[in-house]
Amino acid sequence: xKVLIIHGWRxxxxxxxxxxxxxxxxxxxxxxxxxxxxxxxxxxxKAWVKELEKFxxxxxxxxxxxxxxxxxxxxxxxxxxxxxxxxxxxxxxxGWIGKTPEYKEINDFYKTDFNWKKIKKKAGKILVVVSKNDxxxxxxxxxxxxxxxxxxxxxxxxxxHINAKSGFGPYPKMLKLVSEI
Numbered sequence: 001x002k003v004l005i006i007h008g009w010r011x012x013x014x015x016x017x018x019x020x021x022x023x024x025x026x027x028x029x030x031x032x033x034x035x036x037x038x039x040x041x042x043x044x045x046k047a048w049v050k051e052l053e054k055f056x057x058x059x060x061x062x063x064x065x066x067x068x069x070x071x072x073x074x075x076x077x078x079x080x081x082x083x084x085x086x087x088x089x090x091x092x093x094x095g096w097i098g099k100t101p102e103y104k105e106i107n108d109f110y111k112t113d114f115n116w117k118k119i120k121k122k123a124g125k126i127l128v129v130v131s132k133n134d135x136x137x138x139x140x141x142x143x144x145x146x147x148x149x150x151x152x153x154x155x156x157x158x159x160x161h162i163n164a165k166s167g168f169g170p171y172p173k174m175l176k177l178v179s180e181i
Contacts, residue, residue, distance in 0.1 A: 001061050003032040003178055006052065008068025008094075009043055009106050011036060015164040017171035018067060024175050037073070045109045048073045049080060060124065062087040063178050068136070068161065071095025072109040078122045079115050090123040091177055094130060094162045096137035097145045103136070116148050126151035127177060131159045131166070 005018050012018050025032040037048045064087055066074040071092040099107045128151040130142035146153040160166025
């Protein structure tokens, strides 16, 4: 199994569950990557996708895990996959659809609609993990995101943006979700 963990806009703090997950998977001798993507304050879709393409090849033994803007980066990467590429599982945490007027720095990822049909074909089993009061998007937006992907919706009871600030440092549920491939 190969796991690619993708952070969101402005990266992630050391206490974030992504770092915890990376460490736990390393302990289990899983091939796992947690790249720091370029453009910390002003991310660009093409630069992020180009960086993620370095982790090819992708196949049914690949799991992609994204948080926040990392979800959009994963979907854009999947849109770029060739006919012979796909992944086994895609886990999207605190993701959304559409531009955010208050956060113009990230709207480069949402200039065009996603190719939902291709993504559903290439992304394997899709899980969307959300909370009901994420400060960056509505719960209705998150539900529509899951619907468009044909994804299983997982609602976290802890609320927030499902990050360290919301109490998500160690995240045993995520380790279990990743491991079930």
